[in-house]
Amino acid sequence: MKILNIAALVSALVGSAVAAHAGESISLVLNWTPAADHSPFYYAKAQGWYEKVGIDLNIEVGKGSGVSSLKVGSGAAPFGIADLATMLVARGKGADDVALMSIYANTGQTFYWLKSYGVHGPKDFPGRKIGNPPGDASRVMWPAFAKAVGIPPDSVSFVNVGPTAKTAALKSRTVEIISDFYNSHDLKLREFGDDLGSLNWKDIGLNAYGNSLIANGAFLDKHPKLAENFVRITQKAYAACVADFDPCLKALLDQVTGLDREEQQLQWKRIKYLMADEFTTTQGLGWIDAGRMKKDYELVQTYIGMEKPFPLESAFTSKLLDPSIKMDASKVER
Structure with a gap:
């Protein structure tokens, strides 16, 4: 009997050690397919x-900031990456999202x-086709852009184009304009030149916070220490x-296939x-600055409308960040 008890105890201890080593399974839903960012x-x-x-x-x-905002906001994932203005739109629709860190x-x-298509700026957008995925942040925020540059929001048509197919769609003239992140700028310069x-x-004055780490509000309330650890790491x-x-x-190339080293650099x-x-660089x-967040909220409210207004302070916090870790401005170049 004593031997059986010892065996049971050892089994329990081993089981606990394995569970502690494995940790709690936590999902992070990206905004797009994995890349350098x-x-x-x-x-x-x-x-x-x-x-x-x-x-x-x-x-x-991920499949776009709109999708990740809704997935995290519904509790289907505890953490995600989303364009912050897009997250505010989702929160205005009832999504329980909280921004924890700007990326x-x-x-x-x-x-x-392409200039050869007769497009030289936003005034040439009307009547054109813009390619991006349905959940793309620029599609969600398009009314803000259109009003800022003085063109009717319904003057363009959107074509569903996957994240990795945007350049090919522009090159083949399936669309005449694409939306993309500035971090891919060099790749397009290399493809299309002048x-x-x-x-x-x-x-054009629309500098809303971009990709940010967001969390489900209920999860954050229930697991504050886990969230702090996740943010600080x-x-x-x-x-x-x-x-x-x-x-x-x-690490990225080891875990994600199909990426080009030079492109990611x-x-x-x-x-x-x-x-x-x-x-x-200082805080x-x-x-995430409260003043800038206020402007982002007002941008969404003015150009898109907030279905259900909410207290802005409930939508973000910088309290989980380690203030001793700062962005190194000496590493920045444009």
Whole structure:
């Protein structure tokens, strides 16, 4: 009997050790397919940083900020990546989303076109076809862009084009304009050269926060320490990748197939520019400023409308960030 009791005890202890080692299974739903801007998650995972605090991270491929905002907001995933203005739109529709860390302190939203198609700027957009996926942040926020440049929101037609097929769709003239993130700018320059035209939303005064780490509000309330650990490890990983991208790129390429090394290196150069502003370089990498958030809320309310207005302070927090970890401005180049 004593032997059986000892055996049962050993079995229980082993089971507990395995569970502690494995950690709690936590999902992160990306905004798009994995690329350089997601590499810090893959790097931290490869280093075992999440595992050390009891998090078994599962990274899910995304289908747009609109989709990730709704998935996290419904509780189907505890964490996600989403364009912050798009998240505010989703929250206005009842999604329980809270922003925890900005990744793109500057908007990455950019429209691209070919001059040879007769497009030279937003005034030439009416009557044209714009290619992007249904959940694309620029499609969600299109009314804001259209009003800002003075064209009717219904003057263009949208064509469903997958994230990896945008350049090919533009080249084949399936569409005449595409939306994409600024971090892919060099890839398009290499493909189209002087024929390429582009406009970043920041250049027309629409500099809403871009991709950000978001969480389900109910999950955040229930697991505050886990959320803090997740945020701080993610923040640490982004800082490490800014300091030296090579190990992060290796982790990304080891875990994700089909990516080109040179393309991801070029993207990371642009991403560092998008990560830096007066707050991320002084208050903490990933810092979300209340003043800027107020402007983003007003932008959504003015141009799109807020179905269910909510207290802005309930939609974001920078309290989980480690203020000692700051964005290194010396690493930024445009």
